[in-house]
Amino acid sequence: MTPVLTGLKVVELSAFIAAPLGGMSLGQLGADVVRIDQTGGGLDMQRWPVTETGQSLYWQGLNKAKRSIFLDLRSPEGQAAARDLIVDAGILLTNRPAVGWLSYEELRARRPDLIMIAIRGTHDNRTAVDYTVQARTGLPYLTGVGESAAPVNHPLPLWDSLCGLTAALGLLAAERRRRETGAGQLVELSLEDVALWLIGSLGYIAELEVLEQERAPIGNAVYGAFGRDFATSDRKRVMVTVVTPRQWQGLCAATQLGDAFGHLEQALQADFGTDADRWRCRGAIAALLEPWFAGRTLAEVRSLFDAHRVLWGPYQTLRELVADDPACSEANPLFARINHPGVGSYLTPGSPLRFAGTDAADIQPSPTPGADTRVVLAERLGLSGNDLGRLLSE
Template sequence: MGAPNLAGLKVVEISAFIAAPLGGMALGQLGADVVRIDQTGGGLDLQRWPVTESGESLYWQGLNKAKRSVFLDLRTLEGQRLAQDLIVDAGIVLTNRPAQGWLSYQELRRRRPDLIMLSIRGTHDNRTAVDYTVQARTGLPFITGAGESDVPVNHPLPLWDSLCGMTAAFGLLAAEHRRRETGAGQLVELSLEDVALWLIGSLGYIAEIEVLDRERRAIGNDVYGAFGRDFATADGKRVMVTVVTARQWTGLCAATELGEAFRHLEKALRGDFTTDADRWRCRGAIAALLEPWFAGRTLDEVREVFDANRVLWGPYQTLRELVASDPACSEANPMFARVRHPGVGTYLTPGSPLQFAEAGPTAVRPSPTPGADTCAVLAERLGLSSDALEALLPKGAVERKALA
């Protein structure tokens, strides 16, 4: 097994919430040495739900795997100086704090001209935003849900924060590649709202308004522009079926033995069900033929015949069912391992979804105890002796328990 792909890359992260911590975690899981710096006592997200009965945040643990945690009193000049020293040593900093004062790019690059800083902000014009306020502005909540009312429905997954975090990791690697080629650092700015607008623009939503003068409506679980929707089985389960190729349509016809009925329907509706356009146009009539077929079969019966005919489908299941019985969410999947996390115990933990043939499987590393790496990082990165660390105590930059 080779060394981790990002071994030797040093990153300082000063962040909160989802996007920046997720980006730092993605780098750490690929072997980068990511040091997260928080205000002494913990940052804004240290107690964010879900939390255990003892107050440990599973949210914080989930987003800070494969990192080291340092607590500094960033309200003091000495704490700010130490944070700057760590940034200068690493040469790369990821943050969603306002990049100003002691954390400004101009201030830091005076000490390290080839510094790379990626700064995440809410909007391109520097207004505050979070995933849920960005969701509201995109218009997508009005086409989410069953379309039975005009009430917007937000997605429960913080998609824009998540995509922003991965874009941040990608951006840092792009800047680091340029630095290796040219020797030059740079400031990289990333707007959470721009990430959302980039994706909806890339998927045709904006062009659909401007070119076709057409606005989408909420369509429930139907797949826009193709055939796909959910069906109820005889044992009270639900499945999602999707057809996006002619071969998948052939497989669905063979599995349900409804090919002849669909040919009659095609003729009656003057359609060609081998095309996405006509499957979409006639989706209601197609579903009406399929509903009784599903209603007369259990989930296991559907699974057997669909898998045999390579139908594109999936069963609906709850989160509890996913964790309890789905092999994909288990140690049968090499992404997962049961890892002991400080203050909580051992639970199923994902590593990186990227699997590199040469480097071998990425190790699944736990989250740190908040602040527990302060002494080790200051000694290793800055070369501070025990006496030098002790001398920091009267200056208020670190707590004595951090030096224990």
């Protein structure tokens, strides 16, 4: 089956995470995404981790399934060529300032149905990155256990990642509207607003304003339910979560602590069939479970929990994930070993979306930065020979 976004043309002018991730997500579904960078490479072309030869694995990771071209965006000729490519594609995804030669109004004058997705830091157009947004949300003060004077940011750039996926969603929504009405659209998206949207949607803001409660750090506990980590006899750790009555019954059966939990319910006047009482009594429940885990190996826990369909997972390092976990291997259709220019072959994910009736994803590598310049300019703008040479200063 033809990839679902075949025929969709997108020009990307971007750097770092959000916009490149949005463009890659579209490219992996079949869109023809052309990334334009300043001649020699953009701001993120040497971002760590890098190989001994200077190849950025970060850049490669976020630019799979795209074509890469270089233009001198500081020159009028390079800007004009970039504008021509944007007009030809009809869709621009960018986190560059949408001013001057890249302003929506100037581009729209040449193509009235232009769609432009403009990512910025904050709603009032201040600069922001994931870590500064994390700091402002208050969530780093919830990372850890007990009273913590020092906030800790999450190592995963969650807000950048969610912003990139939201940008791709906005682009597709605008493209659908254009197909229905013929109208273009300027879609503006703030990295900080994405974070505030999710925090508000998950009840953090309402909890403060309606309940006048502020959350405290709770470590690995699952807020409002029962869930936390436990240590096994072989010094491994597992995460156990209970969010349904059936999962609670499975935990009781696997541990054979059902009678003990029943006595505890009576003593605490609680109903462990409910999230609220499991949360309220979480310390007492954990006190019964801790010695059970301490007396068993991870393999024993795994056997019992899988047999009783307990909701759980083992803690493992990144090295263990890559070396030993079949989910992170070619046994999972998400992955294939792909040869990337300048680096070689390594385990590479495609799109996590699976469309019925399609085969395993055709995972495309990242391009060599700038390698598609001549082909794209010839194909899209009809340039060749001397015209290409003058534009590229060859």
